Amino acid sequence: MTTFKRVDVHVEGIVQGVGFRPFVYSLANRLGLAGRVHNDVNGVHIEVEGALAGVEEFLTALERDAPALSAIERVTVVSGEPAGHRGFTIATSDPAGTRRALVPADTATCDDCLRELADPADRRHRYPFINCTNCGPRFTIVRGLPYDRPMTTMAAFGMCDDCAREYHDPGDRRYHAQPTCCPACGPRLRLRDPRGTELCGDPIACAAALLRAGRVVAVKGLGGYHLAVTASDERAAAALRGRKHREEKPFAVMAADLAQARLLAEIDDTAAALLTGRARPIVLLPRRRDGAPAAGSAAPAAVPAAVPAVAPSVAPGNRSLGLMLPYTALHHLLLAELAEPIVLTSGNVSDEPIAYEDDDALTRLGGIADAFLTHDRAIHQRTDDSVIRPLPGAITMLRRARGYAPEPLALRRPVPRPVLACGAELKSTFCLAQGRRAFVSQHIGDLENHDTLRSFAEGIDHYCRLFGIRPEIVAHDLHPGYLSTRHALEITGVEHVGVQHHHAHIAACLADNGDPGPVIGVAFDGLGHGTDGTLWGGEFLRADLTGYERLGHLAQVPMPGGAAAVRQPWRMTAAYLRDDHPGLDVARRNAERWADALHLAATGLDSPLTSSAGRLFDAVAALLGIRDKITYDGQAAIELEQRADPAETGAYPAAVTTTSGPLVVEGGDLVRAAADDLAAGTDPGVIAGRFHNGVAAAITRTCVDLRKSTGLTAVALSGGVFQNALLLDRTVQRLRAAGFRVLKHVRVPPNDGGLSLGQAAVAAARDAT
Ligand SMILES: [Zn+2]
Numbered sequence: 001m002t003t004f005k006r007v008d009v010h011v012e013g014i015v016q017g018v019g020f021r022p023f024v025y026s027l028a029n030r031l032g033l034a035g036r037v038h039n040d041v042n043g044v045h046i047e048v049e050g051a052l053a054g055v056e057e058f059l060t061a062l063e064r065d066a067p068a069l070s071a072i073e074r075v076t077v078v079s080g081e082p083a084g085h086r087g088f089t090i091a092t093s094d095p096a097g098t099r100r101a102l103v104p105a106d107t108a109t110c111d112d113c114l115r116e117l118a119d120p121a122d123r124r125h126r127y128p129f130i131n132c133t134n135c136g137p138r139f140t141i142v143r144g145l146p147y148d149r150p151m152t153t154m155a156a157f158g159m160c161d162d163c164a165r166e167y168h169d170p171g172d173r174r175y176h177a178q179p180t181c182c183p184a185c186g187p188r189l190r191l192r193d194p195r196g197t198e199l200c201g202d203p204i205a206c207a208a209a210l211l212r213a214g215r216v217v218a219v220k221g222l223g224g225y226h227l228a229v230t231a232s233d234e235r236a237a238a239a240l241r242g243r244k245h246r247e248e249k250p251f252a253v254m255a256a257d258l259a260q261a262r263l264l265a266e267i268d269d270t271a272a273a274l275l276t277g278r279a280r281p282i283v284l285l286p287r288r289r290d291g292a293p294a295a296g297s298a299a300p301a302a303v304p305a306a307v308p309a310v311a312p313s314v315a316p317g318n319r320s321l322g323l324m325l326p327y328t329a330l331h332h333l334l335l336a337e338l339a340e341p342i343v344l345t346s347g348n349v350s351d352e353p354i355a356y357e358d359d360d361a362l363t364r365l366g367g368i369a370d371a372f373l374t375h376d377r378a379i380h381q382r383t384d385d386s387v388i389r390p391l392p393g394a395i396t397m398l399r400r401a402r403g404y405a406p407e408p409l410a411l412r413r414p415v416p417r418p419v420l421a422c423g424a425e426l427k428s429t430f431c432l433a434q435g436r437r438a439f440v441s442q443h444i445g446d447l448e449n450h451d452t453l454r455s456f457a458e459g460i461d462h463y464c465r466l467f468g469i470r471p472e473i474v475a476h477d478l479h480p481g482y483l484s485t486r487h488a489l490e491i492t493g494v495e496h497v498g499v500q501h502h503h504a505h506i507a508a509c510l511a512d513n514g515d516p517g518p519v520i521g522v523a524f525d526g527l528g529h530g531t532d533g534t535l536w537g538g539e540f541l542r543a544d545l546t547g548y549e550r551l552g553h554l555a556q557v558p559m560p561g562g563a564a565a566v567r568q569p570w571r572m573t574a575a576y577l578r579d580d581h582p583g584l585d586v587a588r589r590n591a592e593r594w595a596d597a598l599h600l601a602a603t604g605l606d607s608p609l610t611s612s613a614g615r616l617f618d619a620v621a622a623l624l625g626i627r628d629k630i631t632y633d634g635q636a637a638i639e640l641e642q643r644a645d646p647a648e649t650g651a652y653p654a655a656v657t658t659t660s661g662p663l664v665v666e667g668g669d670l671v672r673a674a675a676d677d678l679a680a681g682t683d684p685g686v687i688a689g690r691f692h693n694g695v696a697a698a699i700t701r702t703c704v705d706l707r708k709s710t711g712l713t714a715v716a717l718s719g720g721v722f723q724n725a726l727l728l729d730r731t732v733q734r735l736r737a738a739g740f741r742v743l744k745h746v747r748v749p750p751n752d753g754g755l756s757l758g759q760a761a762v763a764a765a766r767d768a769t
């Protein structure tokens with residue numbers, strides 16, 4: 001029996017750029033083993049030899065003690081003949097072969113780096129680009145693989161002797177940290193005016209002074225430019241809105257730390273973990289008003305005397321606030337200098353993609369920002385902030401981008417052939433699937449303008465190169481007019497697979513949960529292309545990954561004026577109520593065109609039929625006087641949720657009817673009940689609460705009926721309407737009480753941002769049969 005052993009170990013997963021090789025190096029040294037480790041295109045390769053017990057302990061510790069930012073997917077061990085290595089070394093990377101290694105997401109500045117940042121004796125004291133193996137930019141600076149400095153936008157900065165020494169010292173925290181740098185050799189911060197002229201003085205102190213004076217400052221972040229104003233300054237916030245042409249969509253706020261954030265919003269343990277985690281998303285939280293905790297929550301131990309005000313223009317008409325904490329050293333320094341929270345919103349005009357290239361930022365944001373806090377480290381991939389809403393013990397991802405992309409989602413089954421899925425139109429993402437991995441792209445935006453479409457097409461090419469994927473199947477929505485569909489169909493030499501919009505939603509929820517189905521899928525959203533020539537959006541499907549059957553839907557109503565009815569929710573009130581309930585405020589407010597809308601609805605002229613749940617919410621929002629005209633997607637429904645009284649337990653009833661085809665849920669019953677209550681003088685908050693409960697009850701009742709006919713006991717909830725936390729909560733509660741197993745989204749958004757994952761899952765499942 002031999003007591004000496006040699007093994008070749010291959011580690012796959014997120015193992016590059018996360019300190020894996022130094023970890024292996026120190027582990028081998030500690031155990032007195034010889035050999036070498038290097039990065040290759042598939043991950044990390046290790047040759048290790050020595051005493052049998054040591055090698056066995058090495059293999060155990062390799063997975064048990066792996067670095068915090070790593071995510072091991074697979075370890076392959078092959079025994080071999082000892083090669084007589086002397087000591088253990090880290091060899092150079094091997095760039096040959098097919099690229100399949102993973103790139104980590106960008107990561108918030110770690111505690112060790114923050115300590116150095118604040119230490120006057122440290123050579124990186126107050127250096128805005130401090131980072132190490134455990135933190136810093138990753139995906140946004142990577143040009144290609146293997147993940148080594150020459151393949152990042154840090155290639156332009158030659159390391160000074162001190163940085164090089166740390167970089168090459170396996171005992172150092174910056175050993176092979178690709179973006180490592182210091183004030184002597186790294187990127188430099190500058191403050192510029194809108195013409196690009198450098199302003200003198202300390203950039204951070206000057207930027208803070210400008211913000212204090214009510215100015216708008218563009219700040220270059222990890223994935224693009226933001227626009228900042230102090231959060232308490234109403235004039236500045238209103239000016240920013242005007243210049244950005246963003247009328248009402250809420251701005252996000254960055255607080256210096258958790259303590260400052262607690263002055264603005266209610267933060268429970270789930271929320272605190274999200275805010276301080278390494279991904280640092282924007283977290284939507286119930287906001288505090290005048291220092292008083294929100295109704296129903298326990299008072300914190302010490303309520304601070306002065307709660308900094310958030311200006312009304314920051315998040316008008318919203319009970320929640322999007323909060324995030326600093327994720328770069330630059331943010332930490334700026335927030336510390338200011339000592340108060342700032343608005344930090346995407347650097348763009350209206351719905352354009354966020355600016356990320358310096359010249360383009362100066363051009364596009366020159367009319368908005370009074371100054372630019374910028375630097376000379378290029379951003380390679382435009383990446384917005386992620387947005388998450390915490391629920392008790394769970395989360396809903398609303399926008400998946402920085403901090404999450406491009407980390408792959410594990411699939412239950414390997415895909416037979418590589419798939420590209422092109423998503424839909426709004427909140428666009430694409431998805432590339434190969435093996436057991438699905439790479440859902442970062443949020444790209446609404447594919448309505450040229451810039452976004454270019455971002456989309458270039459993003460697909462970048463991901464294909466980065467992950468070595470050549471799609472053989474291209475999946476797309478059935479809507480022929482979507483730019484994503486057109487892009488998919490322009491790709492030649494591949495098999496095209498059209499996936500119905502709501503089937504893709506339910507498939508996304510199945511893939512998100514690693515569940516094969518079949519389930520009763522409830523897909524509630526704005527609008528999607530149906531197979532019968534109408535617009536769907538309130539659908540009950542029997543679905544698995546390969547197919548679906550439409551078993552029920554909301555009753556169809558006309559959309560008077562077509563697209564105008566999406567922008568003007570009052571038209572949906574007219575379509576639902578027709579001539580009932582004369583004398584309503586909503587009819588008076590829109591008197592000029594009310595009769596015209598009724599006429600269109602009655603005759604069907606320019607009034608496509610829809611079963612959309614989004615339009616049902618619109619109808620009630622306008623009925624209650626909350627919103628007649630919207631300025632961003634989903635606004636009326638979002639504000640209706642904000643107005644609903646969460647303590648209300650009453651629920652409007654809705655009939656579920658059937659003739660021979662699918663079940664039909666009479667959404668009109670809910671609108672008429674709401675109109676009756678309104679006429680009787682009931683408070684709109686109570687009405688909104690009863691409406692939400694009524695929708696949840698109608699969903700549950702329909703699912704119970706479908707369980708009888710199908711035997712299915714699991715329900716998957718998807719579609720943009722389930723971004724509504726109140727509706728989601730009430731629906732889940734009722735379904736569970738009725739004995740259902742409920743699947744909801746976790747890793748990808750329920751909105752169209754998750755759709756590409758569903759399309760990829762459907763295309764792969766059909767390919768496998
Ligand atoms: Zn660090």
Ligand SMILES: [Zn+2]
Pocket residue numbers: 159160161162163164181182183184185186
């Ligand atoms: Zn240096």
